[in-house]
Amino acid sequence: MDKEQLRETDQACLDLIETTIEVAFSIPRQAEVEIGRGDAEHATELIAKAAATHNVVLRYTQNMRAEFEVEKQELCLAGRRLLEAIRAAERRRRQSGSQSFVA
DSSP: OOHHHHHHHHHHHHHHHHHHHHHHTHHHHHHHHHHHHTOHHHHHHHHHHHHHHHHHHHHHHHTOOGGGHHHHHHHHHHHHHHHHHHHHHHHHHHHTTOOOOOO
């Protein structure tokens, strides 16, 4: 694989991760809806999926090449916002009387 092909592959992976994190933001919102409906079990599953997605983004971001430093910083910020949304959903779930999942 030449340098241009490598860059194109890295860019495609970056695009995929950006899309994944955008979609992941809907998961804690859906968990909040499920909490409101009283479905703590489904909310717990959703929170777990969001946390797993966050971990994938974090791992990918840590392995990005230096050439993508700006994108890496943006993904780190988005990852932090996602983690905050996950924790907020988890706090609400705990307040609803359900068992804790995310520390």
